[in-house]
Amino acid sequence: MTATPSTPEAGPAELHGPVLAWFEQNARDLPWRRPDAGAWGVMVSEFMLQQTPVSRVLPVYEQWLARWPRPADLAAEAPGEAVRAWGRLGYPRRALRLHGAAVAITERHGGDVPSDHAQLLALPGIGEYTAAAVASFAYGQRHAVLDTNVRRVFARSVTGVQYPPNATTAAERKLARALLPDDEPTAARWAAASMELGALVCTARNEDCSRCPIARRCAWRLAGKPAHDGPARRGQTYAGTDRQVRGRLLAVLREATAPVEQAALDAVWHEPVQRARALDGLVADGLVEPLEGGRYRLPEG
DNA sequence: TAACCGTGGGG
């Protein structure tokens, strides 16, 4: 290291103002952001938004909250009803976990979504991101909320690379904490604002720097937007995998009102070994309940 | 840690 050049690199404080002001003007009016959403609404939205786009979540979210306005309402249902109501959002284990979280909230927390980060983290289906998101968005707490959007915004604007690492690193957590505004309400708005910037402007592909409030200080843009060099980000295969078979099997069970015969499930996939493996996996995951005589249904207990 | 877990839309 020779003489440290003074870089145009933004300090935390220089990012907060522009991003918060931008959010003020550009935040989407999403139902889980309305005051009446409550912590349960925020939590439901976070489960649904794990790996699923907002546009597809919206209608299911509305139906879900209308049917189960409180955790205890969902907890009183069979888990299979949650799986059915989940529809085609994908990753149906999330529905099961959301149901399990509702049961735990009803049993352990008097029916109220806990505000404590550690207690949130202890619920099924809630990991590092979701715990921070619920604590921040629902309860206004100060947490580093590191989702794929925020990680990309930080990777570009601060670190100067196109994409963040494949898995969240300690360096990213440290950076996120360093960038967090000191006071609680501002930190909570910052979390939502930086996430929204990544979702609307600093997108994975076709980012629109002309609309970015921190473009002038963005390390990646100032460096000429160098292309991602690291290892190729693993693509997810789907066609021909167990996941596809599981999806087909579950779709049949979701749409059925009565237990389904083995033959109806056999019809969804030609290859018997893979088909059986997929069905066994669904049963092992608790997404499917086997009955006597080779019949199956969504779980009732 | 890396693989697994669905589904659909946009470029």
Next chain:
DNA sequence: TCCCCAAGGTT
């Protein structure tokens, strides 16, 4: 068409 990506979590 095909590929990439989408507010992750769990094992």
